[in-house]
Amino acid sequence: MIRSNYFLMVPVLILFMFSATRASAWGSSGHAIICEIAWQNLTEKTQAWVEPLYKEKGFDTFAQSCNWADQIRGDDRFNYLAPMHYVNVPKNAGEYSQEIAICGKKSCVTKAITTHIINLKTERKNLSQSLLLLSHFVGDIHQPLHVSYAQDWGGNKIKMAAENKFGAVLASNLHQIWDSWLLETLSLSDWRQAANSLNKNISNSQKQTWSEQQDVHLWAKESYEQVKLIYAQLDSTQKVTTQYADKHANYVRQRLQIAGIRLATLLNSMTD
Numbered sequence: 001m002i003r004s005n006y007f008l009m010v011p012v013l014i015l016f017m018f019s020a021t022r023a024s025a026w027g028s029s030g031h032a033i034i035c036e037i038a039w040q041n042l043t044e045k046t047q048a049w050v051e052p053l054y055k056e057k058g059f060d061t062f063a064q065s066c067n068w069a070d071q072i073r074g075d076d077r078f079n080y081l082a083p084m085h086y087v088n089v090p091k092n093a094g095e096y097s098q099e100i101a102i103c104g105k106k107s108c109v110t111k112a113i114t115t116h117i118i119n120l121k122t123e124r125k126n127l128s129q130s131l132l133l134l135s136h137f138v139g140d141i142h143q144p145l146h147v148s149y150a151q152d153w154g155g156n157k158i159k160m161a162a163e164n165k166f167g168a169v170l171a172s173n174l175h176q177i178w179d180s181w182l183l184e185t186l187s188l189s190d191w192r193q194a195a196n197s198l199n200k201n202i203s204n205s206q207k208q209t210w211s212e213q214q215d216v217h218l219w220a221k222e223s224y225e226q227v228k229l230i231y232a233q234l235d236s237t238q239k240v241t242t243q244y245a246d247k248h249a250n251y252v253r254q255r256l257q258i259a260g261i262r263l264a265t266l267l268n269s270m271t272d
Helices: 027-040 044-056 076-085 109-123 127-141 174-185 191-200 204-212 216-232 242-270
Strands: 159-163 169-173
Touching: 027 127, 027 174, 027 191, 027 242, 044 127, 044 242, 076 109, 076 127, 109 127, 109 216, 109 242, 127 216, 127 242, 159 174, 169 174, 174 242, 191 242, 204 242
Parallel strands: none
Antiparallel strands: 159 169
């Protein structure tokens, strides 16, 4: 399913119905933010390698190309990619580990990232598609609800009501709140502006730390730690306000920064 961008007309209540597939992580602006941060941290050599690959797919910028994996949803030729956007864990899992991860017969996000890293570094087959998928899946794994539970489709079955920044109510679910509502509410919808601001606020020590953390299962573990907090804090009223966004603002912004730096490190390693 390609998740639609949504704009609320005050004071109309808009109801959205979602299919059984997972929604796209971070929404289109989130993926673009991550990839723009990555682009700004690529070496000139890596940029020169990446640019013709995303342009081959018809995109003007690397940031825009990182939504290709969601744009092709609904195209039967790419149905096999659907389970690669997430990884499941048992509902009672105390923490994520590679041993308990439920990857499934058709892969999952941790396996897909590893597969495309290997392809880009060694096999070098269908490089443009592999680049766009890797870049998208790195964004996916840093969205907490893409490392969660099969029983509720990563929060898609948990119906929530969320207010936008104007105080109007949007009918939604937990997954959509984390995919796009938080970014919109935190004024991160303009991906260029948001990426520039977030990148400028990354310290050299943070870049060093995040660059050294290249274990895909660590990334999944981090996301699952946040998932446990998200579920523990679910309100029985099933309603969230802008206070919810304020509470998670620092986490969301930093998660986008971390994903961007880690993606840049991965891609720079391809041209070393």
